[in-house]
Structures are given as structure tokens and as C-alpha cells.
Amino acid sequence: MKLNLFTRVIFACLLAFTVSSLVYFAFGNIYSAEILRFSEFQQQFNAGVYQYRILGPTLLIWLHDFLSTLNIDYQLFKFKFFSPEAEPQMMLSFYLLNTFFLILAAIMMVLILENRHIIATSAEKTLLLAVLIFTAGFSQFVLVPYDMTGLFFMLLFIFYLLRFSEKNSAPRLLILLGIIAVSTLNRESSAICISLAATMLYQIHGLKKQTIWPVAWLAIAFVAVYAGVRLLNQNFTTNDGDLLTQNFTEAKNLLGLLFWLVFFLFSIFLAKDRNTAGQICLFHLLCAPYIIMCFYGGIIYEIRLYVPLFVASLVLARLEFSRVSIN
Template identity: 55%
Template sequence: MKLNLFSKLIFTAFLAFTLSTFLYFSFGNIYSSKILNYNDFSAQFTSGIYQYRILSSYFLLGIYEFLSGLNLDYNLFKFKFLKAESEPQMYLSFYILNTFFLVLSSVMMTLITETKNLLGTQTEKILLVTVGVFVMVFSQFVIVPYDISSYFFLLLFYFFFLKYLENRSTTTLILLALLILISTFNRETSALSLAVAAILLYSKFGLKKETLLPIAVLGITFLAVYVGLRIFNDGITTNDGNLLTENFTQPKNLLGLFFWMVLFILSLILAKDRKSMQLILLFHLLSAPYLMMCLYAGIMYEIRLYIPLFLTSLLLGRTEISKFNKLT
């Protein structure tokens, strides 16, 4: 059955909404149960590395305060919590925030697959988005306010960067810089957008000013926000401690690493040709600082850390590169 763009957008948005609703309303969360109340959430997300991810926390607490004025009967939702101090209001706030951005992320993936730069049949494109949505939902056994929104900003950047490759418009470049600025206020994984930009620009132009100038603009924007947030908060924190040993010794973390490998291999399998696989490998190479920081200070069992790389790899694996003659 041939679907038009509107039908595809409705389907993928409905898919994201349905899966997210099943996740939050049909399963009790164990892993993130500690932060499902206002006081514990505020204590964790206003200190350490979390204090710099201010946009998503602002959104979540805004929803929390909005729900405070509605006088809802939360018994209606029949939530089941591991800890007695968990608040239905906080949990519902997480659901609203993450479901909203999950729907937007599914819409953005659909729009990207419908551009002329993405190759594939109608079935392949729908399945690509479906795989992305399922993986995003599955990774939310760890509930945080910034992950799903960070995927949306990453996908939004990818969409407009494809436009920039077509027109090299100054206006589009300014828009991309603005997206980097906003997404860095949300989470520092916005740096992965720089890796995407560098790969696609080099593939098209090589090491020329057409590549170096936009990367400089985007890089300076990222650094200005990244460093500025730390100066404003009187600190230069980049992580919350060394977890390297735990990541290679604890069974759960080893399972997480195995899952990372599975997703990485899947993205290579779904790539359309050898050159697309090269793009994915190069993207991971340029993302090495992020990957090393994940190994050093992240928890590998939290597979959410790999999701932005996986989503980007899915798209790179289907991006048309035949005219990018600098990559052999």
C-alpha cells in the first residue's frame, strides 16, 4: 500500500505515542525509581554534570508545576511504584515530556527519510523509523528528562543540515548554529551534531573552506555555550567520577556493552552500501571523545547513551553519497 507523507507522519507519530504510553502506564520502573519525586529529582539534577542540562529540567519542572494546578486524581492512572515516596505527578510529568519529544523525534525521522538525500523503498523507510522509535522507547528503562529531547534536536539538526548541503545558505547556517546553541543547553551530546556535519561536509567538499568555515561556526557556538555554562556555575565539571573499572567488570555493564555492539552491527547491516558503512565508521571515529567519556564516566548498562549514535548511524547508512567524491 502506497502512503503519502501525511499518512506516514500520522502513523509514526501514533506509533511513538502508543509505545511510550504502554511503557509508562503498563510497566513499573525500577531503575529510575529514586528520582520520581520533586525533592530527589532536584537534588540530583541541580548538581554535578546534570546542572548544565538546564533546558530539559526547566521543561519537566514546568510541566510538574502545571499539573499542580489541575487538582488531578492520580489514582485514576493506577501507577505502581517501587518506593513509597514516588510521586504520580512527577512520573506523569516525565511521561508527558518524553512522549511529546518522542512523537516529534518520530516525525523528524520520517521527514528526513522523505528527503531526496535518503535512499530506500517506502517499506525500508517506514521500517527504519520504526526501528528507531522502538529502540528509543526500549532505552527508557532509565528515565531522565533530557534524552528524548536530545534525540529530537539531533534529528532536527540532521534535517536542516541536509538542506544546508543543498543551498549552502547563510541563513540555514545561522539556523544550524541556533540549534546547536539550544541543544547544548539541553545536553552536551549536541557535539555529535558537529561530527555529523564534519563527515558530510568533508564527503562533499574535502578539506576546503566550504567545510572548515561552517564547522568553525558550529564549533565555536558549541564551545561558547559549553564553557559558558560552566563558568556561570563556577565550575568546570565534565563528569561525575571514574566508572571505567565497573564498566568492564560488572555483569550489567558488560551486558550494556554487548547491546551497544548489537546496535552498531545492526546499523552496518542496514547500510545501503560499503560507502555508507564507511560513513558510519567515520562518524564513530569522530565521536570518540563522547564514546571515551561514556566508558570513563557513564554506566554502560544505560544503553540510552548509545542511542544518539545509533539513530545517526541509521540515517548515515541511507544518506546518498554518490556525489560526495572525496570519500573512497
């Protein structure tokens, strides 16, 4: 059944809202129980590498403060907490922030899938949208204030990157630079967007100036913001410790590693042809710095770390590069 754009957008919003609501209201959160206290949240996100992820935590604190002005009976939500010190107001703040940006991300995915360079049937587009929403929702057993915002900014970047690939104009490049800058204020995983741009533009233009210069400017924008926030804090912390051994020895992290492998293969199996599968592999190769830092300083059990790579691979899997015009 072929659906028009308006119907797809409404469906995307409803599905994202439904999945996110079930995740937050139907299940109790064990993994992130500690940061459901406002004091613990501030202590964690104002220290170490977290202090440089400015946008998401700022938005969550704003929501928390706004909810404080309302006379809300939190018993109505029937949240299930494993910590007696957990605050329903914090849980509601996380829910509102992450649900809102998951809905925005779903809308952007619809718009991307409607691009004429995406090769997919109406049913395939619906299934790709559902895979994105369910995967992003499932990953939220780790509560953070920047993953769903980061997902939205990445999909917004992809949307304009597809337009830029059709016509390499300065205004479109400026939009991409602006998205990278704001996204980097949210989380340094915005570097994935640069790898994605390099993958797409290389496929279109090869190793020419039409590829090199845009990628160079995107890298400069990223480094400027990344280094700028650290200079302002007079600290260049890039990680909170070496977790490499734990990621290859602890059972829960091995399960996370299995998730990375299975969902990488998932995107490969969805690729429309061998060339597209190769582009997904190239994209992962260009994301090597991000992947290495995930294994070194991240916790692989937190499958959210792979979600941006997987979502970008979903788009690459159905993208027909040969149809992109060269200007």
C-alpha cells in the same frame, strides 16, 4: 504500499504515542525509582554535571508545577511503583515530556526520510521509523528529562544539515548554529551533531573550506554554550567520577557494552553499500570524545547513551552522498 507524507506523519505520531504510553503505563520502573520524588529529582539535577543540562529539567519542573494546579486523580493511571515514596505526579510529568518530544522526533524522522537524498523504499522508511521509535522507547528504563528532547534536536539538526549540504548559505548555517546552541543547553551530547556534520560535509566536499568552516563555526557555538554555562556557575565539572573500571567489570555494564556492539553492527548491516558503512565508521571515529566520556563518566548499562549514535547511523546508512549537489 506507498504512503503519502500526511499518512506517514500520522502513523509516526500514533506509533510514538503508543510505544511511549506502554513503556510508562505497562511497566514499573526500578532503575530510576529514586528520582520519582520531586525533592530527589531536584537534588540530583541541581548538582554535578547535571546542573548544566538546563532545558530538559526546566521543562519537566514547569510541567510538574502545571500539574499541581490541576485536580487530577492519579489513581486513574494505575502507575506501578517499586518505591513507596514515588510520586505519580513526577511520573506523569516524565511521561508527558518524553512522549511529546518522542512524537516530535518521530515526525522529524519522517521528514528526513522523505528527503530526496535518502535511498529507501516506502517499506524501508517505515521500518527505519519503527526501529527509531522502539529503540528510543526501550531506552527509557532510565528516566531523564533530556534524552527525548535531545533526540528531537539532533533530528532537527539533521533535517537542516541536509538542506545546508545542498546549498552552503549563511542563513542555513545560522539555523544550524541556533540548534546546536539550544541543544547544548539541553545536554552536551549535542557535540555528536558536529561529528555528523563533519562526516557528511567531508564526504561531499573533502577537506576543503566548505567542510572546515561550517564545522569550525558549529564547534565554536558548542564550546561557547558549553563553557558559558560553566562560567556562570563558576565550576567546570565535566563528569561525576571515574566509572571506567566498573564499565568493563560489572555484569550489567557488560550487557550495555553488548548493546553498543550489536546496534553498531545493526546500522552497518543496514548500510546500502560499503562506502556508506565506511561513513558510519568515520562518524563513530569522530564521536570518539563523546564515546570516551561515556565509558569514563557514564554508566554503559544505560543504553540511552548510544541511542543518538545509533539514530544518526540509521540516517547515514541510507544516505546517498553522491546525489548531494556541491555549491
